[in-house]
Structure formats: C-alpha cells, structure tokens
Ligand SMILES: CC(C)(COP(=O)(O)OP(=O)(O)OC[C@H]1O[C@@H](n2cnc3c(N)ncnc32)[C@H](O)[C@@H]1OP(=O)(O)O)[C@@H](O)C(=O)NCCC(=O)NCCSC(=O)C[C@H](O)C(=O)O
C-alpha cells in the first residue's frame with residue numbers, strides 16, 4: 001500500500017514573493033500557491049507570472065505543489081488554467097466545484113494542452129450545492145479524464161454562502177463536513193479540512209486539528225507557517241497506534257491464525273478489517289518516516 005502524506009497543506013498568496021520563497025523549505029506536506037481569494041484583482045496577472053516562474057524553477061523536494069486557479073467563470077480563470085498547465089504542478093486546485101461537468105471541462109482542457117497525467121485535479125468544496133450534490137461530484141473521480149484526487153474544504157466560503165457560524169467545535173457544519181469525508185473516501189479521494197483563521201490562537205487550532213483527525217480528514221489546509229508543526233503532529237499516527245497496528249498485522253500472520261476471520265488480542269476483538277486498517281496506519285507512518 002502506498003500513501004502520500006497530506007497532513008499539512010499551506011496556502012501561499014501568489015502575490016506575496018516573500019511567502020513563495022519559503023515554499024521550498026517549510027515542513028509542509030504540500031503548498032498551495034494561490035491565485036484566487038488571497039490575491040487582489042489588480043495583482044492577479046503579476047501573481048500568475050510569479051507562480052509560473054516559481055513552479056517551473058522546481059526544488060520543492062517531497063512537497064506537493066498545487067496551484068489554485070480562479071474559477072473558469074471569472075476574468076482570470078481560463079488564463080490561470082493555461083499558465084498552470086504550462087507549469088505542470090502536482091495538482092491544480094479548482095475553486096467552488098459543485099458539478100462534475102466543471103471537472104470534465106478542465107480535464108479535457110488539460111488533455112488538449114498535453115499536460116502529463118501526473119498533474120492531478122483537486123476540488124474546493126465550499127458551496128451549499130456542492131454539499132447537496134457531493135456524491136455526484138465525488139463519483140467523477142471514477143472517470144480518469146477528471147484527474148480528481150483531493151477534496152479541499154472551504155469553510156469560509158461555506159459560512160458565507162450558508163450563513164452558518166464558524167465557531168469552535170463547528171457544530172453547524174459538522175454534518176456537511178462528514179458528508180464530504182464519506183463521499184470522498186467512498187471514491188478514493190483524500191479530504192483536507194478547512195483553514196483555522198485565528199492563527200494566533202494555537203490551542204483553538206490544535207483542537208480543530210484533533211477534531212479533523214477524529215472525523216477522518218487526511219490533513220488540514222493552513223494559512224500560516226506556525227500551524228505546520230502542530231498539524232503534522234496531529235495528523236501523524238501516534239507511536240502507540242503504530243505499534244498496535246504492527247501487532248495486529250503480526251497476529252494475523254501467525255500460522256495458527258491463517259484461516260481465522262476474528263481473533264482476540266490483548267482483550268480486544270480483532271477482525272480482518274482491523275488488519276486492513278492497521279496496514280494503512282503502518283503505510284502512512286512509513287511514508288512519513290521516509291520524509292525524514
Ligand atoms: C494571515 C497572514 C495575512 C498573516 O500575515 P503576517 O501578519 O505578515 O504574518 P507574520 O508576520 O506572522 O509572518 C511571519 C513570517 O511568515 C511568513 N508567512 C506568513 N504567512 C505565510 C504563508 N501563508 N506562507 C508562507 N510564509 C508565510 C511571512 O512572510 C513572515 O516571513 P518573514 O518576513 O521571513 O518573517 C498571512 O499569514 C497570509 O497571508 N496567509 C495566507 C492567507 C491565504 O492564503 N488565504 C487564502 C487561503 S484561505 C481560503 O481561501 C480558504 C477557502 O477558500 C475558504 O473558503 O475557506
């Protein structure tokens with residue numbers, strides 16, 4: 001089993017040269033070079049050129065490099081996709097995806113531009129329609145044309161569009177977030193949690209990371225470098241969990257358990273499905289360790 005860790009995914013405004021410089025050194029699993037909400041309209045064209053140059057220069061090591069373009073219904077979207085295609089990043093992040101057709105249109109465009117299949121598409125889930133139609137959007141991943149690999153929750157836009165409050169604990173949004181996790185994982189799509197805006201409130205941030213882990217998120221999107229380390233810790237399986245996972249795998253590998261579907265281990269019922277989960281935990285821990 002091979003897993004790509006996507007614990008910490010940091011947004012960097014394309015208009016902020018100083019921030020972009022840090023993309024090659026910060027310990028984030030991925031960076032999103034942003035052309036959308038973090039960049040003012042007057043700065044978008046210059047930011048696009050800067051991002052293109054940054055991505056083409058390479059040197060990001062194990063970090064995934066993602067370009068967030070403006071929507072295709074904006075003045076900049078089409079040129080953003082063309083520029084991102086020329087840079088061939090690891091992924092292009094499309095804002096406000098709510099209809100599989102949006103993914104098909106972009107997939108066709110990337111194919112027509114000869115963009116290698118290694119450039120995937122990530123989709124922001126941040127509108128009420130996307131939440132209501134999430135199964136159809138997730139199912140688009142079964143069509144390789146769409147290149148769909150990751151859902152990114154946009155909780156700020158969701159709050160804006162639904163008028164739900166963004167509060168600690170996120171009670172108003174909980175069902176929507178879980179719908180996205182369920183739909184994403186049903187179709188092999190990683191799901192990244194939304195951002196924590198109060199970047200000086202580290203305790204609140206850690207609590208939201210822990211909640212994301214409990215919900216089954218694969219990682220969290222971030223706005224400030226100070227959030228990377230605690231996020232990496234939160235989304236890494238703890239050593240005790242990895243040790244337990246290894247012992248479950250070892251137990252099922254014993255000859256006397258070869259034909260058993262269920263065994264007891266340290267007073268707990270363990271089934272083959274738990275061994276599958278254990279394999280995933282170990283694969284994730286190994287992939288994280290391989291990063292150093
Ligand atoms: C939030 C910020 C505006 C804060 O900026 P600032 O006050 O300048 O921060 P600091 O002085 O604490 O910065 C310290 C150093 O860290 C660098 N820095 C800061 N942020 C980043 C970053 N994101 N990436 C890389 N480096 C960063 C500064 O350059 C300082 O460096 P140095 O000068 O060497 O000391 C700012 O953090 C920021 O702009 N964050 C990103 C905001 C953003 O991208 N927003 C859009 C994405 S969120 C979104 O749209 C979610 C979604 O769509 C939704 O709907 O929810």
Ligand SMILES: [Mg+2]
Nearest residue numbers: 037126154157
């Ligand atoms: Mg948004």
